[in-house]
Amino acid sequence: MQLSQILQFVLSGLSAGSVYGFTALGFTIIFNATGIINFAQGEFVMLGGLISVYYYKSLEFPLFFACLAAILTVMIIGALFERLAIYPRRNASVITLIIITIGGSMFLKGAAMHILGEDPVALPAFSGDKPIMFMGAAVLPQVIWVAGATLVAVVLLWFFYRKTILGKAMRASSDNREAAKIVGINVSRLTLYSFAFSAAIGAFAGVVVTPISMAVFEMGGMIGLKGFAAAILGGLGNPIGSVLGGLVLGVLESLSIGIISSGYKDAISLLVLLVVLFLRPSGLFGSAREERT
Amino acid sequence: MQVKNSGILKKYIPLAVFSLAIFLLPVYISNYEMKTLIFVGINAIVAMGLCLLMGYAGQISIGHAAFYGIGAYASAIITTTYGLSVWIGFLAAILLSGLVALLIGMPSLRLKGHYLAMATLGFGEIMYVFFVEMDQLTGGTEGILSIPPLSIGKFAFTTSKQIYYVVWIIAILLLIVALNVIHSRVGRALRAVHGSEIAAQAMGVNTSKYKIQIFVLSAVYAGIAGSLYAHFVNFINPSPFTLNFSIILVIIVVVGGMSSIWGALVGSFVMTLLPEYLRVFQEYNLIIYALILMSVMIFMPSGLVPGFFNLVNQFKQKEGIWRFLESKN
Numbered sequence: 097m098q099l100s101q102i103l104q105f106v107l108s109g110l111s112a113g114s115v116y117g118f119t120a121l122g123f124t125i126i127f128n129a130t131g132i133i134n135f136a137q138g139e140f141v142m143l144g145g146l147i148s149v150y151y152y153k154s155l156e157f158p159l160f161f162a163c164l165a166a167i168l169t170v171m172i173i174g175a176l177f178e179r180l181a182i183y184p185r186r187n188a189s190v191i192t193l194i195i196i197t198i199g200g201s202m203f204l205k206g207a208a209m210h211i212l213g214e215d216p217v218a219l220p221a222f223s224g225d226k227p228i229m230f231m232g233a234a235v236l237p238q239v240i241w242v243a244g245a246t247l248v249a250v251v252l253l254w255f256f257y258r259k260t261i262l263g264k265a266m267r268a269s270s271d272n273r274e275a276a277k278i279v280g281i282n283v284s285r286l287t288l289y290s291f292a293f294s295a296a297i298g299a300f301a302g303v304v305v306t307p308i309s310m311a312v313f314e315m316g317g318m319i320g321l322k323g324f325a326a327a328i329l330g331g332l333g334n335p336i337g338s339v340l341g342g343l344v345l346g347v348l349e350s351l352s353i354g355i356i357s358s359g360y361k362d363a364i365s366l367l368v369l370l371v372v373l374f375l376r377p378s379g380l381f382g383s384a385r386e387e388r389t
Numbered sequence: 390m391q392v393k394n395s396g397i398l399k400k401y402i403p404l405a406v407f408s409l410a411i412f413l414l415p416v417y418i419s420n421y422e423m424k425t426l427i428f429v430g431i432n433a434i435v436a437m438g439l440c441l442l443m444g445y446a447g448q449i450s451i452g453h454a455a456f457y458g459i460g461a462y463a464s465a466i467i468t469t470t471y472g473l474s475v476w477i478g479f480l481a482a483i484l485l486s487g488l489v490a491l492l493i494g495m496p497s498l499r500l501k502g503h504y505l506a507m508a509t510l511g512f513g514e515i516m517y518v519f520f521v522e523m524d525q526l527t528g529g530t531e532g533i534l535s536i537p538p539l540s541i542g543k544f545a546f547t548t549s550k551q552i553y554y555v556v557w558i559i560a561i562l563l564l565i566v567a568l569n570v571i572h573s574r575v576g577r578a579l580r581a582v583h584g585s586e587i588a589a590q591a592m593g594v595n596t597s598k599y600k601i602q603i604f605v606l607s608a609v610y611a612g613i614a615g616s617l618y619a620h621f622v623n624f625i626n627p628s629p630f631t632l633n634f635s636i637i638l639v640i641i642v643v644v645g646g647m648s649s650i651w652g653a654l655v656g657s658f659v660m661t662l663l664p665e666y667l668r669v670f671q672e673y674n675l676i677i678y679a680l681i682l683m684s685v686m687i688f689m690p691s692g693l694v695p696g697f698f699n700l701v702n703q704f705k706q707k708e709g710i711w712r713f714l715e716s717k718n
Binding site: 133181184185188190191192194195196198199200202203205206207209210317321324325328357359360362363366367369370373374377 | 443447451496497499500501502503504506507510511512514515518519521522632639643675676678679680682683687690
């Protein structure tokens, strides 16, 4: 394969990888604050995409406003989900919570199918769709948006977790929930914020990638699964690891399309997930003390 | 206070009553309803296996549709591509699903909670991709046609009534096996593991061995069900063996009550018959299932069967208190 072909695959892989990375971030944020894995995370991405298209096409909002409104809407949905489905059973066993979030993802998927329709939809590219040539590979301008957004998100998150009180509270809560309560951190409020925040991030990813790969009501499942694989790959709980894990996964997947065949594309991410879970559950960047319990 | 005489026969009463009901039912129902009950039976078989895994051993699998599929495809391929007897296909289904479960179970069951759930999810999805992509073997999206029905010698089970009895006889036999497992040393070891894996290990219980054994058993149940399914509808393709079905299986076990094998049966009846009654709301299937799942987990987390018994117990306790208070006057 020529260099330009490889580069093409890598670049398209980075774009898909960013979505996985953002989804992984969502998983990490909720996991850090609460220890829960939110199986509905992929649905937040899907809702970001579908709702922004709805605002843009049906309600005829201007493009950026539609995107912003969609992100806010999904953030509210995430908060409602936490209050109505998670909070009542917040002390339940892991299996119960897993099943509740699975139920939540099914519900959101069904609701999206009914309210927003079954057909794939797309937003127009933010700054035109004439590809930019880079060393023999064609890059859509939207991909630059995705890359830029990822970078901005990572920097903001780093700042948030290290420098703000809320971020520190979240880290404290993930480290030791009981101790956090003792020092006066309102852990249940944190759970709410983390769900809302993760929903917003997921929606952001959905919005930014819709011009490239369209949005449809059933996309959440695979995205969630691959996002989780990315989070585990990068080390669950490590925000930077999540994003990097997503990018690595995206590139691996893209290269596998080139080398093997597109039918096995999904299987590749899942194989990566299984291999990481079996061999090194703490992922590439996680600390080895990560409990698997 | 009376000491209850827990005679050995007493514990077989629910089983006997249930079996009798199953045998008499065909007299009262239509052909279509019988076909639906065949599906209930097939689902119940998978659900019982999953219930042993989730309720008693305390593990989770959201990829069990894969074993169901392995059983179905094994039977289908053996009987069509190779033209061998259906019982060899049946045996192949059992062996193959068990073997794959062993291979996947050994690394997976070292994981817990979310990680185990995700591993089983990933495994289920990978199997689905294989069912679709390995079309030389599985017929790809078109699937395998003309699967012969189950037969003993020259007698083929072709009518719904015949298949109904075959499926439910097998289901009841498997129910008896499950009940025996629960009341055996293995069952007690499992419940110890479920209660606290560390404590069980400290007591000398070889937890990994038992977890893997139950995982394999639950996969074999699913494989048997898959084989029955293939011979019932005579045609399979990848579409029933998706994550959706795996989740429905989990819903069945959880809604019925993870801690009780009867829960798996109740859950199968509820979840298989529900779509029939909700045909009007066909499109809202997904939302309704989701709401059922979430409501049960939020309001009655132990499921319908244990929930029912809890209510009965509460009632008995209150009645006991009333009697006590009355006798004091």
